Amino acid sequence: MKSLKVIKVGGNVIDNEQNLSNFIDNFVQVKGPKILVHGGGKKASAMSRQMGVAPKMLQGRRVTDQETLEIVTMVYAGLINKNLVARLQSKQCNALGLTGADGNTIQAVKRPVKAVDYGFVGDLDHQSVNSQLLDTLLNDNICPVICAITHDKKGQLLNTNADTIATNLAIAMQNLYETSLIFCFEKSGVLRDPEDEKSYFPNISWQQYQQYKSEQIIKDGMIPKLDNAFEAIGAGVASIVIKHARNLNNDIGTTLYK
């Protein structure tokens, strides 16, 4: 079976020119079929402010009204995605940018309104992914670069969590590839001590994860990220690593396992 790497790069890497430049150098060296997934929330918040639209957050998630949806569509699908593609193209990586709407790559569902109305936010699972189109592109030696915008196939774009996209892509592509999922961010891995970059766990099992959560060694923003990741492991993704973007091609980072 062919192998595929799904690589998610976080907003804190993208927002810093030096980090981004290093990441791109590392990314183009990754051998074989690969898909890049990116966010860009910090840049979207900055753009909101420049346009006089206050970013609205609830429980760490963006509330996406019509105005905010337009801004994230411009920033994720336009500014960030196309600059990533152009820079990868300059280094002989045949990148092609996509939202979930393009070629119906990811068809999500607008999040139902319960206690909170998140607005134009998309939920998805691995069945939302058009793995056939991605396979066609990968076979043509193209590297899909996917941003955190999906659609509902009824004409509505939806703001969607990039970690969730990466996770469900990795699960969906398993039918065709042995898939690994790599989350690149601005820390060396899952840290025991948030102040000490050397304190990363080399490995975390599902059982250890439950324990670390209950002891509050792992907390806050790391929990949705790890919940997502362990979901993919439960669904059979071959390997999942959380690491600093600069360590993409070496062993430093946290590997998750069952």
Place this chain on the structure above:
Amino acid sequence: MKSLKVIKVGGNVIDNEQNLSNFIDNFVQVKGPKILVHGGGKKASAMSRQMGVAPKMLQGRRVTDQETLEIVTMVYAGLINKNLVARLQSKQCNALGLTGADGNTIQAVKRPVKAVDYGFVGDLDHQSVNSQLLDTLLNDNICPVICAITHDKKGQLLNTNADTIATNLAIAMQNLYETSLIFCFEKSGVLRDPEDEKSYFPNISWQQYQQYKSEQIIKDGMIPKLDNAFEAIGAGVASIVIKHARNLNNDIGTTLYK
């Protein structure tokens, strides 16, 4: 030989919700392989003003400094392109949005600085077009939706005239398809009297065009559009029509010939 329609839709159609909605209804009814090319200059100018960046125009062309390039990338490749794609997808047209950077679809050259420095503006010819990628997508029943952003393959995005893109796409795809080029805008065709929508020329030959130009019956913004179009005819594109977006699927409009 298979046939292909390259359809350019102008900014004045896109900016008006009723016109856009009608255009989309008409576009999805077009049978067979098709490519949509769009601009969006009016919306980009509005966004510039909202962000406090004054649009700079010289001889009817946008001067594209770094700030303006970011805005047109957001508006063309993000906001307009992805909304078009989502709306086409909702009507069972398998649209996929592209800039020239994506899959290296169009590799342009930054316009050399002569009397005027247009900034990050791309020039291209038909050899700039990656017809193989477009053919792959078309064969997969995908409708490419191409916005007016290209790249130089050295990491730089470039703002590029959408009429020029449509024309050179039509020329480039001729190797593989019998290609027609259709310019949809907000008038019935090339008008003898700009105030009278019924005064459109049903046909204009190259020789007539020279005459009408010298008599100033055809002038202003119509000249670069027609120069572009006749260039494609000279290069052997099967048919070129300039018409109102609402008339996409009927005979009303101006057909150009040798």
